[in-house]
Amino acid sequence: xxxxxxxxxxxxxxxxxxxxxxxxxxxxxxxxxxxxxxxxxxxxxxxxxxxxxxxxxxxxxxxxxxxxxxxxxxxxxxxxxxxxxxxxxxxxxxxxxxxxxxxxxxxxxxxxxxxxxxxxxxxxxxxxxxxxxxxxxxxxxxxxxxxxxxxxxxxxxxxxxxxxxxxxxxxxxxxxxxxxxxxxxxxxxxxxxxxxxxxxxxxxxxxxxxxxxxxxxxxxxxxxxxxxxxxxxxxxxxxxxxxxxxxxxxxxxxxxxxxxxxxxxxxxxxxxxxxxxxxxxxxxxxxxxxxxxxxxxxxxxxxxxxxxxxxxxxxxxxxxxxxxxxxxxxxxxxxxxxxxxxxxxxxxxxxxxxxxxxxxxxxxxxxxxxxxxxxxxxxxxxxxxxxxxxxxxxxxxxxxxxxxxxxxxxxxxxxxxxxxxxxxxxxxxxxxxxxxxxxxxxxxxxxxxxxxxxxxxxxxxxxxxxxxxxxxxxxxxxxxxxxxxxxxxxxxxxxxxxxxxxxxxxxxxxxxxxxxx
Numbered sequence: 134x135x136x137x138x139x140x141x142x143x144x145x146x147x148x149x150x151x152x153x154x155x156x157x158x159x160x161x162x163x164x165x166x167x168x169x170x171x172x173x174x175x176x177x178x179x180x181x182x183x184x185x186x187x188x189x190x191x192x193x194x195x196x197x198x199x200x201x202x203x204x205x206x207x208x209x210x211x212x213x214x215x216x217x218x219x220x221x222x223x224x225x226x227x228x229x230x231x232x233x234x235x236x237x238x239x240x241x242x243x244x245x246x247x248x249x250x251x252x253x254x255x256x257x258x259x260x261x262x263x264x265x266x267x268x269x270x271x272x273x274x275x276x277x278x279x280x281x282x283x284x285x286x287x288x289x290x291x292x293x294x295x296x297x298x299x300x301x302x303x304x305x306x307x308x309x310x311x312x313x314x315x316x317x318x319x320x321x322x323x324x325x326x327x328x329x330x331x332x333x334x335x336x337x338x339x340x341x342x343x344x345x346x347x348x349x350x351x352x353x354x355x356x357x358x359x360x361x362x363x364x365x366x367x368x369x370x371x372x373x374x375x376x377x378x379x380x381x382x383x384x385x386x387x388x389x390x391x392x393x394x395x396x397x398x399x400x401x402x403x404x405x406x407x408x409x410x411x412x413x414x415x416x417x418x419x420x421x422x423x424x425x426x427x428x429x430x431x432x433x434x435x436x437x438x439x440x441x442x443x444x445x446x447x448x449x450x451x452x453x454x455x456x457x458x459x460x461x462x463x464x465x466x467x468x469x470x471x472x473x474x475x476x477x478x479x480x481x482x483x484x485x486x487x488x489x490x491x492x493x494x495x496x497x498x499x500x501x502x503x504x505x506x507x508x509x510x511x512x513x514x515x516x517x518x519x520x521x522x523x524x525x526x527x528x529x530x531x532x533x534x535x536x537x538x539x540x541x542x543x544x545x546x547x548x549x550x551x552x553x554x555x556x557x558x559x560x561x562x563x564x565x566x567x568x569x570x571x572x573x574x575x576x577x578x579x580x581x582x583x584x585x586x587x588x589x590x591x592x593x594x595x596x597x598x599x600x601x602x603x604x605x606x607x608x609x610x611x612x613x614x615x616x617x618x619x620x621x622x623x624x625x626x627x628x629x630x631x632x633x634x635x636x637x638x639x640x641x642x643x644x645x646x647x648x649x650x
Contacts, residue, residue, distance in 0.1 A: 596635020
């Protein structure tokens with residue numbers, strides 16, 4: 134059991150939550166917002182790809198150095214890898230991690246980060262000097278320790294198709310100049326890195342080596358060709374947009390060589406001004422990821438690649454990173470990303486909704502990578518003395534460990550949660566089951582900031598009746614967060630959720646995963 138019930142030291146918030154659920158009849162149901170979730174047990178199920186629970190790491194601020202890699206720390210192993218970080222990521226069962234960027238990769242030359250004679254180099258993206266002590270060998274070694282598939286993003290800014298294919302040779306071949314370089318460095322066996330991305334956000338004028346749509350299609354075509362000549366078994370992705378003008382051209386030129394297109398989303402952009410939106414404002418943006426995915430699906434279908442090319446949402450997070458400019462005098466401003474008070478139940482509930490969207494689009498969304506995994510805006514905060522599991526960490530852990538392997542159709546009829554002239558359904562839900570449809574894991578999200586919600590759940594025409602085990606993530610406030618001095622302000626609680634005539638009450642701003650045998 135991932136989150137065993139505590140017999141001692143139970144947080145007061147968790148105790149109150151369980152009491153509220155068990156004795157929910159004390160609340161007048163007529164005063165509560167309402168929703169009905171209807172699951173079709175006869176519908177065809179779809180297996181989702183666990184890579185939607187993936188992560189992302191970039192050479193930005195303290196994600197690598199001072200994050201996963203801290204040589205000399207008493208918390209690190211002999212190779213400099215933080216042991217506490219690896220254990221936490223194993224709890225997330227993170228299946229895949231994308232590296233080394235991000236914007237960083239568009240001026241990164243992989244050969245600077247291999248071999249014994251490594252020299253620091255200036256990072257043109259972020260305005261710092263990278264010591265190059267963490268490169269391809271270290272990344273693959275860290276992934277193996279953590280049980281993660283490495284996913285490498287190549288330099289399509291200042292790099293060339295040949296440089297990218299040389300990187301594939303270094304990692305995956307047993308012959309050739311670059312394979313011999315890897316072997317001479319103490320790694321005789323190929324790494325067999327399966328996942329490779331051609332470029333990062335090369336459509337944007339902020340990106341070093343940005344391309345036009347016409348340039349991009351041709352660049353990806355030639356790069357994919359060279360990579361396939363080195364290793365035909367690679368899974369190839371390329372930077373794309375939910376925009377037909379860009380992605381249709383890409384697919385027309387290179388679609389036959391691609392397995393997925395890569396799209397990104399940050400829905401609370403904080404690049405220049407670090408002024409995080411409040412809980413209710415964030416909830417009003419809950420439908421935006423679904424719009425991006427649907428738009429990308431239409432482009433793929435129109436280009437004739439439906440069922441052949443998937444979608445990787447390989448950078449996503451509610452909050453955009455804060456990095457005002459890329460100059461030395463502004464680097465300290467990036468410390469604001471590590472303020473744990475930013476990452477509240479807003480981040481948790483929005484992230485749950487994002488993952489629900491990926492599950493509903495399981496036929497096309499084959500990967501998603503929260504950006505980043507460690508520090509900055511990530512679910513795991515790492516400091517010199519330990520770690521803090523932010524609210525989003527617990528969301529990812531619940532989805533990765535508690536869901537059944539297949540998704541089945543569920544419809545939601547819900548009252549609205551309204552704010553600032555906008556509205557979203559107060560309840561978001563997804564149903565998962567085993568292949569035999571004997572075990573169900575139902576996700577129920579109450580987005581409402583302050584109201585308990587009366588939620589009816591039906592399997593076909595049969596309302597749920599009785600008590601069922603549930604894991605619930607909530608907080609005593611929508612602004613609750615975890616920090617070094619209160620690491621368990623927001624943690625999942627085990628409870629019994631009782632349904633009478635199909636209805637039970639969900640706490641405000643909460644994520645519930647219900648177990649129905």
